[in-house]
Amino acid sequence: MSGSIVLQSREKQVAMLRKMLTIRRFEERVKKEFAETRVKGFVHLYIGEEAVAVGLCSNLQKDDYVTSTHRGHGHCIAKGVELRGMMAELYGKRTGTCKGKGGSMHIADVELGMLGANGIVGAGLPLAIGAALSSKYRKSGQVAVAFFSDGALNQGTFHESMNIASLWKLPVVFVCENNGFGEATPIRFHTSVKDPTIRASSYDMPGVRVDGMDVMAVSQAAAEAIARARRGDGPTLLVCDTYRYMGHFEGDEQKYRKKEETEEWKLKDPILKLKGLMTREGSISEKEYSEMDASILAEVEDAVTFADKSAWPAPNEVLEDVYTSI
Amino acid sequence: MQKTEATSKNLTFLQAITEGLAQEMERDKSIIVMGEDVRAWGGVFARFKGFRERFGDDRVIDTPISESGFLGAGVGAAATGLRPVVDLMFVDFFGVTGDQIINQAAKMKYMFGGKAKIPLVITTLIGGGVSAAAQHSQCLYSVFAHIPGIKCVVPSTPYDGKGLIVTALRQDDPVMFFEHKFLHSSVEGMVPSESYSIPFGVADIKREGSDVTIVGLARTVHQSLEAAAILEKEGISVEVVDPRTIVPIDEQAILNSVKKTGRLIVVDEDYPRCGMATDISALVAEKGFNYLDAPIRMVTSLNTPVPFSPVLEEAYLPSVERIVQAARATVSRR
Ligand SMILES: Cc1ncc(C[n+]2csc(CCOP(=O)(O)OP(=O)(O)O)c2C)c(N)n1
Numbered sequence: 301m302s303g304s305i306v307l308q309s310r311e312k313q314v315a316m317l318r319k320m321l322t323i324r325r326f327e328e329r330v331k332k333e334f335a336e337t338r339v340k341g342f343v344h345l346y347i348g349e350e351a352v353a354v355g356l357c358s359n360l361q362k363d364d365y366v367t368s369t370h371r372g373h374g375h376c377i378a379k380g381v382e383l384r385g386m387m388a389e390l391y392g393k394r395t396g397t398c399k400g401k402g403g404s405m406h407i408a409d410v411e412l413g414m415l416g417a418n419g420i421v422g423a424g425l426p427l428a429i430g431a432a433l434s435s436k437y438r439k440s441g442q443v444a445v446a447f448f449s450d451g452a453l454n455q456g457t458f459h460e461s462m463n464i465a466s467l468w469k470l471p472v473v474f475v476c477e478n479n480g481f482g483e484a485t486p487i488r489f490h491t492s493v494k495d496p497t498i499r500a501s502s503y504d505m506p507g508v509r510v511d512g513m514d515v516m517a518v519s520q521a522a523a524e525a526i527a528r529a530r531r532g533d534g535p536t537l538l539v540c541d542t543y544r545y546m547g548h549f550e551g552d553e554q555k556y557r558k559k560e561e562t563e564e565w566k567l568k569d570p571i572l573k574l575k576g577l578m579t580r581e582g583s584i585s586e587k588e589y590s591e592m593d594a595s596i597l598a599e600v601e602d603a604v605t606f607a608d609k610s611a612w613p614a615p616n617e618v619l620e621d622v623y624t625s626i
Numbered sequence: 627m628q629k630t631e632a633t634s635k636n637l638t639f640l641q642a643i644t645e646g647l648a649q650e651m652e653r654d655k656s657i658i659v660m661g662e663d664v665r666a667w668g669g670v671f672a673r674f675k676g677f678r679e680r681f682g683d684d685r686v687i688d689t690p691i692s693e694s695g696f697l698g699a700g701v702g703a704a705a706t707g708l709r710p711v712v713d714l715m716f717v718d719f720f721g722v723t724g725d726q727i728i729n730q731a732a733k734m735k736y737m738f739g740g741k742a743k744i745p746l747v748i749t750t751l752i753g754g755g756v757s758a759a760a761q762h763s764q765c766l767y768s769v770f771a772h773i774p775g776i777k778c779v780v781p782s783t784p785y786d787g788k789g790l791i792v793t794a795l796r797q798d799d800p801v802m803f804f805e806h807k808f809l810h811s812s813v814e815g816m817v818p819s820e821s822y823s824i825p826f827g828v829a830d831i832k833r834e835g836s837d838v839t840i841v842g843l844a845r846t847v848h849q850s851l852e853a854a855a856i857l858e859k860e861g862i863s864v865e866v867v868d869p870r871t872i873v874p875i876d877e878q879a880i881l882n883s884v885k886k887t888g889r890l891i892v893v894d895e896d897y898p899r900c901g902m903a904t905d906i907s908a909l910v911a912e913k914g915f916n917y918l919d920a921p922i923r924m925v926t927s928l929n930t931p932v933p934f935s936p937v938l939e940e941a942y943l944p945s946v947e948r949i950v951q952a953a954r955a956t957v958s959r960r
Contacts, residue, residue, distance in 0.1 A: 365706060367702070397739065398737060398738050398739035398741070399739030399740065400739070401736055401737055401738075401739050401740075402737040402738060402739065406737035406738070408737070408738040408741070409741070410705065410738065410741055410742050411741070415702065415705055415706075416734065416737070416738065418730075419729070420725050420729050420730075423698070423725055423726070423729065423730055425695075425698070426694055426695050426696075426697070426698020426701070426702060426726055426730075427698055427699075427701055427702035427730065428702060429695070429698070429699045429702065430698060430699035430701055430702020430703040430705070430710075431702040431703065431705065431706045432702075433699055433703050433708075434702065434706040434707050434708045437658060437684060437703075437708060438708070442706075444702075456692075456694055456695075456722075457694050457695060457698065460690070460692035460694055460695025460696075461695050461698070461699075463690055463692065463695070464689070464690060464695050464696065464699065467690065468687075620740065621735055621736045621739060621740035622735070622736050622774050622775055623735070623775070623777070623799045624735065624743060624798035624799050625797070625798065626826075626827070626874050
């Protein structure tokens with residue numbers, strides 16, 4: 301990584317810490333809700349990867365765009381989607397972000413530039429370059445961030461989108477959340493290169509590898525890539541090395557990896573890391589941290605209560621929202 | 627029936643669609659065109675001819691041969707304030723970009739609880755008759771009609787082509803606009819010079835008759851009209867119904883016609899299984915059974931890939947001859 305250290309103000313650090321902890325607490329609660337069968341379907345948790353979504357999104361404007369993946373809750377929260385609506389969506393309630401029609405893999409809030417989690421690996425990249433093209437055409441200055449994981453490195457959409465974005469100098473940042481596995485398959489068995497950033501050179505754009513467990517590092521790399529995009533200098537590929545603490549999906553027995561490996565990664569926990577830094581710098585006390593945590597837990601509890609108390613959609617709502625007009 | 631107005635001119639099917647597109651682009655600056663070779667050639671069959679000169683490079687964008695990438699970009703741009711026209715050269719290529727159409731464009735509005743608009747128009751070529759063989763001759767519109775969330779337009783005349791492309795460009799839903807390549811220059815007609823729109827879901831009775839209803843789409847509308855002229859000499863009066871859009875589809879117009887004639891033939895160039903012929907037949911079997919005086923008949927392509935040799939392709943495609951035979955057979959069951 302090059303360039304000068306972007307100064308991170310205390311407020312920004314507090315905000316990033318809060319966002320990461322919110323994702324963590326939300327996901328922990330989703331895990332419980334799923335285990336107790338109030339949340340159904342396919343659920344992929346973002347626990348462990350919080351620094352990536354937060355490091356990126358804390359450098360975005362409200363009207364910037366993101367596209368996401370099947371593991372999308374973290375991106376939603378980082379982009380500002382309300383917890384109440386998200387939990388209600390996971391419950392399948394009418395008050396959900398998508399009126400109960402999307403669920404975990406399709407949470408979206410277009411007003412907030414959140415163009416959807418996505419059930420199709422690699423499908424978000426073309427959508428992101430489209431949003432970037434739209435922004436460029438409208439001269440709106442908006443940037444689009446495409447989040448995807450290492451599994452998507454080998455989809456045609458990755459290569460097609462990288463090429464088009466570079467060719468048209470689109471304001472987009474490609475963010476590979478390299479958590480080391482595509483489902484049960486380690487990256488060395490599914491990707492031909494050891495260092496995915498070298499693929500950036502094929503498309504004549506910078507490729508930057510970042511410690512994805514360090515939100516300060518992610519934020520700094522993000523700030524540079526986003527500034528480059530906004531200046532009209534084109535796309536960047538960021539590869540953020542991270543790890544998912546939980547299974548691929550809720551219910552995954554994780555026989556394909558050793559417990560010790562997971563435990564080792566947990567020592568690099570992104571939340572503890574930022575908290576440690578802030579404690580050393582004297583910018584947060586243990587008490588302030590506990591208060592923050594308590595207020596987040598209350599927020600999550602409130603979201604669950606909201607979801608639980610919300611009405612189910614009426615069965616005839618199944619027919620709504622297919623077309624704008626017919 | 628088509629209106630002809632004072633300021634009409636004779637245009638080919640292709641010219642009419644091009645004119646409709648261009649007039650809409652003049653009116654609405656959020657429309658952009660993306661596709662392979664759209665700048666140099668106006669696309670492979672010159673649908674966008676002269677657009678680069680007229681609308682500039684910002685609005686007429688050459689893409690790499692990356693159908694997933696640029697179709698998906700069209701979806702993303704549509705979700706964020708533009709109204710892209712994305713050219714999928716031949717519908718046969720949808721296999722390389724299927725996800726972006728059927729899982730992204732078609733479903734985003736629904737998955738997002740109605741809180742998205744995808745005003746995307748995908749133009750694409752369909753159909754045989756030019757020895758373009760198995761990967762450049764299919765119709766496949768039934769595949770998209772099968773998927774909720776995409777509107778499907780299958781025009782047959784210059785008048786309809788222009789009016790329907792204008793309507794397509796004023797929808798807030800994804801639209802697939804299927805142009806039969808055989809019709810592009812072989813069909814001409816009078817088209818009003820100014821812009822006009824034709825509502826989706828309204829069939830057109832291309833010929834009125836009383837003995838048998840023939841429902842056709844795209845090129846088979848013309849074949850059905852030819853058959854009707856032959857049958858008229860034999861005393862068989864044919865009504866030709868052109869749904870024009872298959873999503874939404876004008877069920878009532880089809881049922882009304884069958885109620886009047888008591889007989890139905892569906893002529894479709896798409897494959898015979900799970901296609902529009904079976905779909906329309908099922909509609910009438912379910913909702914118009916009591917109107918029928920004879921079994922429904924279907925005249926479709928054969929259940930094979932599209933062959934190359936003109937002799938084989940002729941055997942494969944629905945023909946005027948086969949339509950005439952089907953009509954004679956159904957009418958003989960008095
Ligand atoms: C096109 C497609 N192929 C396969 C799947 C099934 N699938 C869901 S998640 C996944 C693994 C994705 O791995 P990665 O992109 O690394 O994301 P991670 O789960 O590690 O976040 C697979 C194969 C899918 N959803 N979409």
